[in-house]
Amino acid sequence: MNTNLLxxxxxxxxxxxxxxxxxxxxxxxxxxxxxxxxxNAFFKYSLPIETDPDLEILKRLNSISQLRQNWDGxxxxxxxxxxIHNSLAFLRNLPAPxxxxxxxxxxxxxxxxxxxxxxxxxxxxxSVEIGEKLIGFYTEFIxxxxxxxxxxxxxxxxxxxxxxxxxxxxxKTNISPRNSN
Numbered sequence: 001m002n003t004n005l006l007x008x009x010x011x012x013x014x015x016x017x018x019x020x021x022x023x024x025x026x027x028x029x030x031x032x033x034x035x036x037x038x039x040n041a042f043f044k045y046s047l048p049i050e051t052d053p054d055l056e057i058l059k060r061l062n063s064i065s066q067l068r069q070n071w072d073g074x075x076x077x078x079x080x081x082x083x084i085h086n087s088l089a090f091l092r093n094l095p096a097p098x099x100x101x102x103x104x105x106x107x108x109x110x111x112x113x114x115x116x117x118x119x120x121x122x123x124x125x126x127s128v129e130i131g132e133k134l135i136g137f138y139t140e141f142i143x144x145x146x147x148x149x150x151x152x153x154x155x156x157x158x159x160x161x162x163x164x165x166x167x168x169x170x171x172k173t174n175i176s177p178r179n180s181n
Contacts, residue, residue: 054091054099056103056104057091057099057102057104057107059104060104060107061084061087061088061091061107061115064079064084064107064109064115065079065081065084067079067109071109072111074111075111076109076110076111076112076113077111077112077113078113079109079113079114079115080113080132082132082133083113083114083115083130083131083132084115085156086130086131086132086135086154086156087107087115087117087130089156089157090117090128090130090135090154090156090159093156093157093158093159094159095167095175097171097173097175098119098167098171098175101119101121102117102119106118106119106120110129112131113131113132114129114130114131115129115130116128116129116130117129117130119167119170121170121171122142123142124139124140124141124142124170125139125140125170126138126139126163126166126167126170127139127140128163130154131154133153133154134151134152134153134154135149135152135153135154135160135163136148136149136150136151136152137149137162137163137166139166139169139170141169141170147162147166149162149163
């Protein structure tokens with residue numbers, strides 16, 4: 001299992017229980033005095049493991065970060081570290097109802113070195129493109145009243161308000177952003 005994302009270690013110990021036995025010193029009688037006894041003999045239970053909804057998306061971003069120049073055979077540009085970093089910041093700022101609907105297939109590298117996130121609900125789409133310094137989006141709504149935003153400077157601390165409005169329209173609900181300006 002790859003435990004690095006962009007060369008940085010990912011702490012998986014909180015997500016995955018160890019598969020080895022614990023040993024504990026026990027002083028119960030003369031036979032066991034000073035010896036180590038396997039804790040598995042005493043702890044015959046299992047703890048529920050919560051899966052992190054971000055994990056699959058982080059795996060996909062990790063695989064995109066490994067792309068090299070000409071990754072598609074047609075001179076595609078490899079995503080720079082700043083694009084991956086901006087994508088992680090974008091994910092961090094997404095409200096939970098939006099973030100948890102994402103799947104690995106909803107993230108796509110472009111031949112220009114950017115990453116596209118596709119949000120789909122009821123045959124309608126909001127497609128967000130993240131680059132080194134800029135963010136943009138376009139929509140495909142059933143009623144044809146589409147909106148687009150090209151090349152807005154991306155503040156990593158917040159999702160652009162125009163994009164939040166489009167998400168509310170897509171999901172037909174009022175979405176409270178984690179951070180907005």
